[in-house]
Amino acid sequence: MALDADRNTIVTALDTTLPTAGLITLNGDRGALGPAAAALPSTIWSQLRRIHERLPRTTEQGRWREAAPDTGLESSTARWIAAGLPAPATEFDENIRKIICALETAEGPIRRADLPMLADPAIRAAVEITLARCGRTLISVGSHSWITGYPVAVASALARNQLGTLQPMERAVLALVLLHTVAIPRARGTHLDDTWASTHPVHMDTLIANRTIKRTAAVAALRGLRRAGFVATAKAGGYLPGPALLRLTPTQRNLLWEDLIVLGRPNGYMARRIREQRTTSA
Incomplete structure (x- = not known):
C-alpha cells in the first residue's frame, strides 16, 4: 500500500x-x-x-510521488481544499x-x-x-x-x-424485505406504525422463494444493505428494515409506499393513478 x-x-x-x-x-x-x-x-x-x-500522490505516469514538506505548499503539486466555516464563536x-x-x-x-x-x-x-x-x-x-436526513x-x-444509490439486486432484495416486514403485516392489521420500523422479520428462505433471486446474490445484496443501514439483523434471526429508512422525510416515505404499490400490482388502478400523477408533476 x-x-x-x-x-x-x-x-x-x-x-x-x-x-x-x-x-x-x-x-x-x-x-x-x-x-x-x-x-x-x-x-x-x-x-x-x-x-x-x-x-x-500519483504522477501523470501513475507512479507515487512523495508529498512535499510543509514548506512545499507553494508548489504546483499541492491540492488545495476550500477553507471551512470559522470555529463557533x-x-x-x-x-x-x-x-x-x-x-x-x-x-x-x-x-x-x-x-x-x-x-x-x-x-x-x-x-x-x-x-x-x-x-x-x-x-x-x-x-x-x-433524526436527520436529506430533504426531497x-x-x-x-x-x-x-x-x-443502490444496485439493482440490492433494490430488489430491499423491496422484498419491506414487503414481508412492513407492507404485508400492515395489510393484515398487525403493523400500525407509519414509519418503516418493524418487528416482523423475514428469513432468507422467504426472500429466495422467488427463484429469479439466487441465494449467493441475495447474500451479497443483504451485505451491502446492512452496510448502508437499509437492513438490520433481528436478534431472533431474519432481517428487518434498517435505521437508514427512518431518515426518510414524510414525502419520501410516501413515495416509497407508492413504489411498493406499483411493484405489487403494476396494472392496478392505484398503480395507474400513481404513474399519471408522477408524469404530470415531472
Missing part, C-alpha cells in the same frame, strides 16, 4: 467503520464525504488539511454543532428526552437552518424522537446523479 498502512485496517475502515459513522458514502468504487463530515469541528478539518497535503453555536453531530452520527432516532435542548424553539430553528445549509433536514420520528430536493438530485 502506498500509505504504508495495514491493508485489513484500511479495508475495514472503508467498508464498515467510516460508512457506519456517516463520514463517507460509497457508490460502487466511488467514495464521497458523508453527512456526518459536516458536523466535524474546525480544528479537525484543519488537521485533516495538513495530513491531506502530506499524503503521497459562542456557547450557543457550540451547542448547535454538538446537537447536529449527535443527530448525524446516531445509528437511529434520538429520543427527545435524551436531547432536551431541541425542545427549545430557538435552538430547534437554529439546528434546522444549519442543517439546511449542509443539504440536510431535521426529521421528527413519531412524537418522541428526532437534495435526495432527488443525488438519485439523478447516481450518488449513494
Whole structure:
C-alpha cells in the first residue's frame, strides 16, 4: 500500500467503520464525504488539511510521488481544499454543532428526552437552518424522537446523479424485505406504525422463494444493505428494515409506499393513478 498502512485496517475502515459513522458514502468504487463530515469541528478539518497535503500522490505516469514538506505548499503539486466555516464563536453555536453531530452520527432516532435542548424553539430553528445549509433536514420520528436526513430536493438530485444509490439486486432484495416486514403485516392489521420500523422479520428462505433471486446474490445484496443501514439483523434471526429508512422525510416515505404499490400490482388502478400523477408533476 502506498500509505504504508495495514491493508485489513484500511479495508475495514472503508467498508464498515467510516460508512457506519456517516463520514463517507460509497457508490460502487466511488467514495464521497458523508453527512456526518459536516458536523466535524474546525480544528479537525484543519488537521485533516495538513495530513491531506502530506499524503503521497500519483504522477501523470501513475507512479507515487512523495508529498512535499510543509514548506512545499507553494508548489504546483499541492491540492488545495476550500477553507471551512470559522470555529463557533459562542456557547450557543457550540451547542448547535454538538446537537447536529449527535443527530448525524446516531445509528437511529434520538429520543427527545435524551436531547432536551431541541425542545427549545430557538435552538430547534437554529439546528434546522444549519442543517439546511449542509443539504440536510431535521426529521421528527413519531412524537418522541428526532433524526436527520436529506430533504426531497437534495435526495432527488443525488438519485439523478447516481450518488449513494443502490444496485439493482440490492433494490430488489430491499423491496422484498419491506414487503414481508412492513407492507404485508400492515395489510393484515398487525403493523400500525407509519414509519418503516418493524418487528416482523423475514428469513432468507422467504426472500429466495422467488427463484429469479439466487441465494449467493441475495447474500451479497443483504451485505451491502446492512452496510448502508437499509437492513438490520433481528436478534431472533431474519432481517428487518434498517435505521437508514427512518431518515426518510414524510414525502419520501410516501413515495416509497407508492413504489411498493406499483411493484405489487403494476396494472392496478392505484398503480395507474400513481404513474399519471408522477408524469404530470415531472
